[in-house]
Amino acid sequence: MLKKLGIILTDKGSKYAVSGCPVSDTEEIEAALKTLKSEKAYAKATHNTWGALLDKDTPLKSDDGESGAGMVILRMLEREGLTGHLIVVTRWYGGKHLGGDRFRHVQSCVRSYLETLCK
Known part of the structure; x- marks a missing residue:
């Protein structure tokens, strides 16, 4: 089941949300992404x-057009040793470039x- 934490932070008009769920194969990843994008707000992100x-x-x-972001997520999953899990970071662009932020x-x-998984 896809867990959505909603908007975590905003910066210069951009909004960021995070979601995730356990997955065991690419079909489950595709199904989770389809579920997430079935909500209008996430589809328009x-x-x-x-x-x-x-x-x-x-x-x-x-990366879905956000060059390098997918690798950031992967590195954090690897550091945690968390396998069999999908994490999605959603961004709604606010009109100003954020650079490295x-x-x-x-x-x-x-x-x-990850903190919610430990609770």
Whole structure:
């Protein structure tokens, strides 16, 4: 079941949200993304970047136009040793470029999601 934490932070008009769920194969990743994007707000988002480690040898990611964001998510999953899980960071562009801050925001969203798993 897809867990959505909603909007985690805003910066210069851009909004960031995070979602995720356990997955065991690419079909489950596709189904989770379809479920997320079935909500109008997420379907209209500028970027739905994601990363998943199906097992230690199968990292999958998508930047969805936010170059490098998928790798940030994957690195954090690898550091946590969290396999079989999909994390999606959604961004609604606010009209101003964020530069390197966008990667810190992706990290903040992933951290927030990982903290909810520990509760």
